[in-house]
Amino acid sequence: EDKVVQSPLSLVVHEGDTVTLNCSYEVTNFRSLLWYKQEKKAPTFLFMLTSSGIEKKSGRLSSILDKKELSSILNITATQTGDSAIYLCAGESGTASKLTFGTGTRLQVTL
Amino acid sequence: GAVVSQHPSRVICKSGTSVKIECRSLDFQATTMFWYRQFPKQSLMLMATSNEGSKATYEQGVEKDKFLINHASLTLSTLTVTSAHPEDSSFYICSARLLANEKLFFGSGTQLSVL
Numbered sequence: 001e002d003k004v005v006q007s008p009l010s011l012v013v014h015e016g017d018t019v020t021l022n023c024s025y026e027v028t029n030f031r032s033l034l035w036y037k038q039e040k041k042a043p044t045f046l047f048m049l050t051s052s053g054i055e056k057k058s059g060r061l062s063s064i065l066d067k068k069e070l071s072s073i074l075n076i077t078a079t080q081t082g083d084s085a086i087y088l089c090a091g092e093s094g095t096a097s098k099l100t101f102g103t104g105t106r107l108q109v110t111l
Numbered sequence: 112g113a114v115v116s117q118h119p120s121r122v123i124c125k126s127g128t129s130v131k132i133e134c135r136s137l138d139f140q141a142t143t144m145f146w147y148r149q150f151p152k153q154s155l156m157l158m159a160t161s162n163e164g165s166k167a168t169y170e171q172g173v174e175k176d177k178f179l180i181n182h183a184s185l186t187l188s189t190l191t192v193t194s195a196h197p198e199d200s201s202f203y204i205c206s207a208r209l210l211a212n213e214k215l216f217f218g219s220g221t222q223l224s225v226l
Binding site for chain 2: 034036041042043044045048088090097098099100101102103104
């Protein structure tokens with residue numbers, strides 16, 4: 001059974017801090033790892049990672065995949081209150097093109 | 112970017128009734144759509160994979176006779192919760208992808224409350 005584990009489960013930081021969110025995966029016939037941000041309802045796409053060691057960057061957010069360690073990290077620099085959300089990591093199985101989600105990391109950024 | 116529309120956003124129903132949730136891909140054709148369920152403070156759990164023109168593939172533990180999925184066209188998949196009970200109360204969300212190896216787009220979700 002495919003499994004994705006995220007840590008920490010929750011995190012409270014001050015505005016301006018840098019945070020690192022972790023994700024480890026055990027996915028059959030692994031194809032890709034995806035990060036999503038869920039604020040209220042629908043998750044919004046952040047990154048899709050397929051190659052190990054190549055950092056993807058979008059503004060203050062960046063992410064990298066380590067296929068040897070079966071893990072990924074999501075970094076957020078200079079955090080803002082608008083970054084407060086649940087960050088979901090998902091592993092995609094190439095066998096059925098389906099995603100297995102982790103339980104998420106709940107990030108709260110305070111002033 | 113690609114948009115997935117889900118309707119209704121919220122539904123409250125009596126125990127024993129059936130509820131239909133629609134998921135539409137607005138500007139692309141989706142041969143495959145996915146239905147997830149999310150209980151409070153838990154992650155998204157895949158319920159089933161909806162395939163256009165064929166039967167849905169259900170995950171282990173999901174009752175196919177209770178959660179009916181119909182994917183009649185390339186832009187519409189429906190999930191019907193039959194004879195809903197309070198334990199079916201949850202957040203249901205659909206997703207679709209434009210092409211294989213592309214990112215998944217999510218609908219806005221449906222909060223189902225069964226009284």
